[in-house]
Amino acid sequence: MENHTNETTPTAVRPFRFNVPEAELTELRRLINATKWPERETVADASQGVQLATMQQLARYWGTEYDWRTCEAKLNALPQFITEIDGLDIHFIHVRSKHENALPLIVTHGWPGSVIEQLKIIDPLTNPTAHGASASDAFHLVIPSMPGYGFSGKPTSTGWDPIRIARAWIVLMKRLGYTRYVAQGGDWGNAVTEQMALQKPPELLGIHTNM
Template sequence: MENQTSTHAIRPFSINIPEEELVELRRRILATRWPEKETVADQSQGVQQATIQELARYWATEYDWRKCEAKLNALPQFITEIDGLDIHFIHVRSKHENALPLIVTHGWPGSVVEQLKIIDPLTNPTAHGGSAADAFHLVIPSMPGYGFSAKPTAPGWSPKHIASAWIELMKRLGYTQFLAQGGDWGAIITELMAVQAPPELLGIHTNMAGVFPPEIATMFDVFQPRNAPASLSEEERRAFEQMDYFYKHVGYAVMMGTRPQTLTGLADSPIGLAAFMIDHDTRSYELIARAFSGHPGGLTRDDVLDNITLFWLTNTAVSAARLYRENTSGFFDVKNISIPVAVSVFPDELYQAPRSWAEQAFPKLIHYNRLNKGGHFAAWEQPKLLSEEVRTAFRSLR
């Protein structure tokens, strides 16, 4: 790293949660006041009582935060101030020559925990069936108000602002060329970096591509059903129907986008926080529920609780929610990107971006692939597949 002024200093960071906070967390879990069981036999009313009670039992009696803390502390972590706010980030440099710098951004309800499984495959590809020529230096920041980054005390930290901060972060680290990747909010921030198109940014990769044409994107409204235009192809119609379903089940985003401060209960009740976080989308909830019923696939109980516990210990439920209030960009619409873009489409994502729309949205589409496994939290759930996608996607830019 180059020499920094005191304002731009990059400070080492490590985590050491006081034991009394972990004792208090377990006490609060055990003191949960439970509602009655749902009145239906499926998940249509939300998080099922059997799932959340098993999560609570495991969290209070078996889960060990110190394992996650040790895993994070084994990585190089730093803090730097950007635009008056302390930003936490993991920075792992590859041992391979000519590795390309890559900034990877998490989403909600996520954290840097989402990306831990892709660090070694991307920085050390030869240990994972890859080539040294596919290596990356990784920068994995915590978004403002998330994890160990500071919480904004005034409005203004929108996704567009975060995108600008990430560009500043990469340049501050001395990188004169770099790439960007993300899913969920990370996809939106990554695309907004591409909209800004700094000369240092060679290209981006997204696993939740914003491709809905304007005439389609404007049709969606929260909780209101819409009929797909007759002119759509079968693939486009399927994406339309998936988005229509999502907008009928997006209550959590509406609440965070309009009244985030009302979610005080998430800062007071660990089980309230956990239930709110695991009910992101149907497929992800099913995956998490299986982990707590003894049939894990992609995510373990510890994976899920590492992330929730990080939110709890940093008290970031409400500060993270405010990002929805700050947002003025369409979540899934076209953003006028002219630099190279790579798209990976996972079958259990909120929607499968059609190739036709991806080609329209991204004039320099350098990679498009539909995977046969994986969902919304691709880096977390299918790290091998996502790592392979990222390596393949960016080869042409080396």
């Protein structure tokens, strides 16, 4: 079913891992901690916008508390891949269930989001018997990063609207060898998923969306 290779042809599905150089993390923290703050707002509520104390608390979290390495390890523990579609590199997570009759499902994140939002659903959907459900509830999961998001390529011209992204997702599922699948998307992913349905690929059995 899968078509993961180490080839270098444009249509190859290439394994992917990501490790941020420590120097870049250090520089990012330095820039955050060097923020020059304005005077506080003249009211005691948020009627003039996000309050200074809230922004300073947020900066402290990202500058001193957030641990990127933990997130990086979670991502790199999963099967991640890159493949070129319509001239653009598309990053995706592909986790197959141990249950052979699992239904393939492509899940599209929203804006301003990323595949990190979907990490929590991977085990319940691919391994439902470990969460009190049955093997018939299992899915093979494909979770792509939309163009310009996460580790997918950044478009250099306009035109990557939901219609074009939907077309790319249809190509992706076909490239992975899936002859029947369903799709889900929320927020901006909702628009992409609806466009997949409107394009009527014969392999797509149904969709679920949320806003």
